[in-house]
Structures are given as structure tokens and as C-alpha cells.
Amino acid sequence: MRTISAKVDDELYETAKRVAEANGLTVSKMLKQAFTSATIKDTSSEQKLLQELNRIGNNLNQIARYVNTKKVLDRQVLASLARIESDLKELL
Secondary structure: OOOOOOOOOHHHHHHHHHHHHHOOOOHHHHHHHHHHHOOOOOOHHHHHHHHHHHHHHHHHHHHHHHHHHHOOOOHHHHHHHHHHHHHHHHHO
């Protein structure tokens, strides 16, 4: 068996102690129950989504800069916009 320790301020410790006692538990047993019943949210897929959205946003900025500079909406720009639309649909 391993030991986990954490430093908390007096207020948090007293709160944990009160909650544990109200439920007929020691602080240690209450924390064990909290750990075993807790669910950890997997953020890796959200992180990938944010990275993709950032990439798409960067592409849109580059296209906007190009169009504003050249004052032309050519086939290359339209093709890029179509790819971005496709990427967004795929993400949804």
C-alpha cells in the first residue's frame, strides 16, 4: 500500500474533516472513496479539436490577408475555402 500526501490550508482540512465525520468516515476513508468514485475527463480529444480549429482559423486569416492585399478572389482562394469548409464539416 502507498501513501499520498497533500498540503492544504486549515480551512480546507476542517471542511474535509467535517464532511468525513458527517458521513461516519475518517478523512482518509472519505478521500479513498472520492478517488475510487471520481471520473477523470479525457481532454486529449478536446485538445486535438482545439488544435484543428486553431489551424483552420490560421488558414482563414491567411486567406483574408491575401484577399485584402490582392483584392482578388481567385480559384486558389475558393479551393482553400472549400477545404476549410470540408474540414469543419468533418470536425462536426
